[in-house]
Amino acid sequence: MNSSATTTTKSSQQGLxxxxxxxxxxxxxxxxxxxxxxxxxxxxxxxxxYIRFTQGLGATTNLSQTNPWGIWIGFDVVTGVAFAGGxxxxxxxxxxxxxxxxxxxxxxxxxxxxxxxxxxxxxxxxDLGRPWHVIxxxxxxxxGYNSVLFLVAWHFMLYMLAELIEFSPVVMEWLGLKRARRIxxxxxxxxxxxxxxxxxxxxxxxxxxxxxxxxxxxPLWYSEFLPVFFVVSSIFSGISMVIIESSISxxxxxxxxxxxxxxxxxxxxxxxxxxxxxxxxxxxxxxALIFIHDxxxxxxxxxxxxxxxxxxxxxxxxxxxMYAYGARHRSVGIIKFAAGMTLIxxxxxxxxxxxxxxxxxSADTYVPHWMEIVVTLTVVFxxxxxxxxxxxxxxxxxxxxxxxxxxxxxxxxxxx
Amino acid sequence: xxxxxFLKWTGVVGASAISSEARAGGKIDPDGPEFYGxxxxxxxxxxxxxCEVACGTENSMRIPDVKNDGALEKFRETDEKQWxxxxxxxTSKGDVYVKRQCMHCWQPACASACLTNAMKKTEIGPVxxxxxxxxxxxxxxxxxxxxxxxxxxxxxxxxxxxxxxxxQRTSVGGTPACVESCPTDAIIFGHKxxxxxxxxxxxxxxxxDYVHKVYGEYEAGGTGWLYLSAVPFEELxxxxxxxxxxxxxxxxxxxxxxxxxxxxxxxxxxxxNLMANGAEDEDESEVYGE
Numbered sequence: 001m002n003s004s005a006t007t008t009t010k011s012s013q014q015g016l017x018x019x020x021x022x023x024x025x026x027x028x029x030x031x032x033x034x035x036x037x038x039x040x041x042x043x044x045x046x047x048x049x050y051i052r053f054t055q056g057l058g059a060t061t062n063l064s065q066t067n068p069w070g071i072w073i074g075f076d077v078v079t080g081v082a083f084a085g086g087x088x089x090x091x092x093x094x095x096x097x098x099x100x101x102x103x104x105x106x107x108x109x110x111x112x113x114x115x116x117x118x119x120x121x122x123x124x125x126x127d128l129g130r131p132w133h134v135i136x137x138x139x140x141x142x143x144g145y146n147s148v149l150f151l152v153a154w155h156f157m158l159y160m161l162a163e164l165i166e167f168s169p170v171v172m173e174w175l176g177l178k179r180a181r182r183i184x185x186x187x188x189x190x191x192x193x194x195x196x197x198x199x200x201x202x203x204x205x206x207x208x209x210x211x212x213x214x215x216x217x218x219p220l221w222y223s224e225f226l227p228v229f230f231v232v233s234s235i236f237s238g239i240s241m242v243i244i245e246s247s248i249s250x251x252x253x254x255x256x257x258x259x260x261x262x263x264x265x266x267x268x269x270x271x272x273x274x275x276x277x278x279x280x281x282x283x284x285x286x287x288a289l290i291f292i293h294d295x296x297x298x299x300x301x302x303x304x305x306x307x308x309x310x311x312x313x314x315x316x317x318x319x320x321x322m323y324a325y326g327a328r329h330r331s332v333g334i335i336k337f338a339a340g341m342t343l344i345x346x347x348x349x350x351x352x353x354x355x356x357x358x359x360x361x362s363a364d365t366y367v368p369h370w371m372e373i374v375v376t377l378t379v380v381f382x383x384x385x386x387x388x389x390x391x392x393x394x395x396x397x398x399x400x401x402x403x404x405x406x407x408x409x410x411x412x413x414x415x416x
Numbered sequence: 417x418x419x420x421x422f423l424k425w426t427g428v429v430g431a432s433a434i435s436s437e438a439r440a441g442g443k444i445d446p447d448g449p450e451f452y453g454x455x456x457x458x459x460x461x462x463x464x465x466x467c468e469v470a471c472g473t474e475n476s477m478r479i480p481d482v483k484n485d486g487a488l489e490k491f492r493e494t495d496e497k498q499w500x501x502x503x504x505x506x507t508s509k510g511d512v513y514v515k516r517q518c519m520h521c522w523q524p525a526c527a528s529a530c531l532t533n534a535m536k537k538t539e540i541g542p543v544x545x546x547x548x549x550x551x552x553x554x555x556x557x558x559x560x561x562x563x564x565x566x567x568x569x570x571x572x573x574x575x576x577x578x579x580x581x582x583x584q585r586t587s588v589g590g591t592p593a594c595v596e597s598c599p600t601d602a603i604i605f606g607h608k609x610x611x612x613x614x615x616x617x618x619x620x621x622x623x624x625d626y627v628h629k630v631y632g633e634y635e636a637g638g639t640g641w642l643y644l645s646a647v648p649f650e651e652l653x654x655x656x657x658x659x660x661x662x663x664x665x666x667x668x669x670x671x672x673x674x675x676x677x678x679x680x681x682x683x684x685x686x687x688x689n690l691m692a693n694g695a696e697d698e699d700e701s702e703v704y705g706e
Contacts, residue, residue, distance in 0.1 A: 053572060054572055056569055056574060057567075057569050065493065129553075130573065137531045137532050142532040144533045193689070201677055208670040209555070212559035212664070215561050215655065
């Protein structure tokens with residue numbers, strides 16, 4: 001960061017290619033705690049993936065004939081995408097509903113959403129036995145349009161495109177392209193509307209994936225309304241992730257932010273907490289309705305019943321009350337705590353449906369192999385690396401053309 | 417572009433408006449060929465496991481050493497090397513032998529789950545797998561109520577393995593290898609309509625020798641393989657809690673809602689956006705304009 005002034009003048013004279021090359025250089029300290037932890041894990045992850053692709057899934061995972069899906073689906077895809085729901089909520093608020101209050105976090109949220117889809121949905125490829133056929137449902141020689149997974153796959157892909165468009169003005173500013181930025185800006189609203197529609201469908205679609213597993217999922221978690229549960233919970237899941245993520249980002253990238261940004265963020269977080277509390281109330285109401293309608297009292301007598309209550313009371317009802325209390329008393333600390341608890345609740349719920357309460361009545365229990373966990377961590381770390389790389393170079397957290405920006409002159413060129 | 421292609425292409429985005437029509441094997445075409453099936457009469461099975469050997473030979477799979485492996489002593493599932501297994505059950509009416517393999521559902525969950533149409537209900541009844549299309553997502557395994565598709569976890573190029581009702585034989589008028597090998601005619605190949613008639617006649621003629629139910633007549637919407645038994649099917653390791661709804665029906669409502677959402681939500685959002693715009697007249701699409 002200290003040599004940013006000289007870099008700035010240099011970069012403005014460079015050609016585009018040389019500029020991109022210069023951007024690849026690392027910025028900041030190399031031996032941070034995060035780097036020291038993440039690099040060995042990522043190296044191990046790459047080695048494991050080599051084993052996985054040469055010797056098959058059995059060599060690195062504990063998957064079995066009765067448990068065909070493990071944490072690479074249950075956590076990476078099903079939970080990861082629910083966590084990434086913040087992007088469609090925040091873009092809806094900012095671009096559709098014109099809630100200017102949330103504008104300062106929209107870029108980071110969209111970037112996070114895009115990267116989450118890219119990495120977590122991308123991690124699906126590790127889980128595919130024949131990944132080279134991944135294009136089959138896209139190129140049109142084998143459209144299985146009666147499949148929920150077909151729909152989810154297409155919507156993932158189209159949504160990533162929509163998010164790329166939503167984020168593209170930032171890239172254009174970084175590259176100093178004025179005309180392209182203008183065009184990209186013009187596409188934003190359409191991309192947002194498209195993106196929100198797609199999100200509502202693939203978030204619910206992830207729940208619909210499990211509809212045919214009716215005899216395998218414990219009746220407390222199986223419901224014909226799984227798609228509704230998934231889409232409603234993705235709202236407060238996404239919001240909670242935005243609260244946590246923006247709090248961390250504001251600390252880590254403090255030097256990029258202007259004065260007063262801290263107070264602004266508190267305001268934003270309190271606004272988000274209200275939305276989360278509302279969405280959780282709706283979700284809880286649905287759950288209660290199903291509970292009564294299906295007579296689930298009868299299922300409360302064993303460990304599964306307790307486990308269910310822990311999820312629904314401990315990690316939905318309690319954080320909902322905390323959100324409401326925190327928003328009313330403007331207590332950001334309580335809200336952040338509630339956000340953490342909500343995310344645990346979502347994690348519990350998604351893992352319960354896809355792994356823990358899946359095959360609950362079968363003798364064959366799936367526990368992830370340590371190599372599966374390392375690969376999952378690799379995916380998470382890789383995403384954080386790319387996020388950091390982009391935030392350190394593009395005007396994501398800060399405003400474009402701000403004094404002290406590493407690429408200020410290019411950014412100025414892209415503005416009016 | 418003919419109508420079929422048009423439907424395919426609209427299917428990409430609108431996905432499922434047409435799904436009931438296109439659902440693999442979802443509708444029985446009254447003018448098409450009748451679906452084949454197999455009737456298993458467990459009261460006739462002597463547990464010789466000739467069917468296992470014949471299946472392995474015909475399909476180049478594992479050929480069990482029937483005489484020496486003592487496999488009947490414990491319960492076995494089919495696996496990625498063997499499409500069919502015979503199990504012995506100690507029941508109230510003595511030892512009963514039951515062959516198991518893919519049930520070849522009338523409306524298979526696996527085929528409806530498959531996003532590449534690799535798993536397919538063929539027009540004569542067998543459910544088959546096509547390795548050129550499969551991308552190995554294992555959604556068929558997750559969806560199958562009978563847990564029949566098995567996976568080669570130890571291969572870099574894994575196949576999904578399950579009984580194909582010897583499609584290479586049945587599609588040219590032959591019978592499955594297991595049926596041919598059975599010395600006691602415990603398994604009979606034919607159209608389901610005929611097989612049901614045979615099954616009912618047997619129950620009618622020997623009302624004390626059979627439970628009055630044909631497993632597979634309605635299970636999971638009806639299956640190609642049908643079972644007769646002298647003891648309740650629970651005693652023979654059959655799941656009797658699968659219901660009679662064809663499994664693809666469980667996702668139908670969701671898939672039907674997709675085109676509605678894809679058309680309705682953007683319209684709603686555009687409307688909301690116009691309402692929100694009313695307050696300000698400036699174009700706000702410039703993010704950080706000044």
